[in-house]
Amino acid sequence: KAGVTQTPRYLIKTRGQQVTLSCSPISGHRSVSWYQQTPGQGLQFLFEYFSETQRNKGNFPGRFSGRQFSNSRSEMNVSTLELGDSALYLCASSLGSGQGEQFFGPGTRLTVL
Amino acid sequence: SQQGEEDPQALSIQEGENATMNCSYKTSINNLQWYRQNSGRGLVHLILIRSNEREKHSGRLRVTLDTSKKSSSLLITASRAADTASYFCATAPYGNNRLAFGKGNQVVVIP
Numbered sequence: 001k002a003g004v005t006q007t008p009r010y011l012i013k014t015r016g017q018q019v020t021l022s023c024s025p026i027s028g029h030r031s032v033s034w035y036q037q038t039p040g041q042g043l044q045f046l047f048e049y050f051s052e053t054q055r056n057k058g059n060f061p062g063r064f065s066g067r068q069f070s071n072s073r074s075e076m077n078v079s080t081l082e083l084g085d086s087a088l089y090l091c092a093s094s095l096g097s098g099q100g101e102q103f104f105g106p107g108t109r110l111t112v113l
Numbered sequence: 114s115q116q117g118e119e120d121p122q123a124l125s126i127q128e129g130e131n132a133t134m135n136c137s138y139k140t141s142i143n144n145l146q147w148y149r150q151n152s153g154r155g156l157v158h159l160i161l162i163r164s165n166e167r168e169k170h171s172g173r174l175r176v177t178l179d180t181s182k183k184s185s186s187l188l189i190t191a192s193r194a195a196d197t198a199s200y201f202c203a204t205a206p207y208g209n210n211r212l213a214f215g216k217g218n219q220v221v222v223i224p
Contacts, residue, residue: 004155033210043201043214056211088153098143098208104156 002027004093004105012111018079021108025072025093031055032074033102034066037088046089049074050097078110086112125221132189134218136202137182143207145178147187150199150217159187159200194224 005024013019025032033056034046045058049068066076072093078085088109092102126132136145144163148156162169162178162185169176175188189196199219203212 031210033212035212035214042216043203043212045211045213048210056209058211090155092156092210092212094210097210098205100144101146101158101161102210102212103158104148106155107153109153 004091004103006089006091006105006108008108009106010109010111012113013081014113015081015083017081018077019081019110020075020077021089021091021110023074023076023091023093023105025074025091026103029093029095029103030072031094031097032068032072033092033094034074034076035090035092036060037090037107038084038086043090046076048097055097081112083112086110122216123219123221125223126192128192128194128222128224130192132192132196132220132222134187134200134202134220136185136187136215138185138202138204138213139183140204140206142180142204144205145176145185146203146205146212147174147176147185148201148203148214150201151197156201189220192220192222194222196220197222 007022031050033048037043048056052068063079068074088107090107092104094102146161147159160171162176173190178185199217201217203214
């Protein structure tokens with residue numbers, strides 16, 4: 001099976017812009033979770049989607065949003081970008097919610113100038 | 114919210130030696146997972162241990178879990194240069210996939 005794919009791999013944006021990141025889970029996986037990784041805060045949970053519904057949300061402002069489509073692909077959107085949003089954004093897929101291993105994609109490196 | 118915390122945070126060893134990392138957490142968990150990350154790339158899942166398990170092996174990896182002490186350890190035996198990476202523990206609650214990660218251990222294996 002193909003692994004988790006994320007596009008784009010790299011992004012450079014300026015403050016105030018918005019960005020959309022995409023994640024395609026492993027075939028058959030219905031849960032997609034998103035994480036932000038920064039040197040200062042480490043890995044932090046953003047949100048989880050399961051069967052097109054947001055199941056959990058981390059402690060991030062409303063500028064961070066996401067959605068999941070019927071084919072389980074997921075997108076996350078960050079509006080009004082700030083310098084502090086520069087990070088590696090990782091998505092992870094798993095068969096279901098709370099059922100074990102999560103498989104991560106290679107990440108999208110976002111740089112906000 | 115619960116959060117894993119690894120100790121020590123940086124480890125430098127010779128090839129062939131064993132590497133041990135520890136992780137502690139604060140609340141009840143469904144399972145605990147260990148991941149490896151090479152140079153800011155994606156996380157690679159290494160092993161999952163459930164809350165009712167005490168020890169698990171996978172190849173050169175051995176994980177222990179002590180729920181009474183809320184701690185886990187990861188042992189890599191006979192380390193190789195390719196094991197050079199950051200290692201993270203992550204705890205998973207019941208019923209969802211919200212992983213809480215520790216700060217990570219940087220392991221350098223010197224050939």
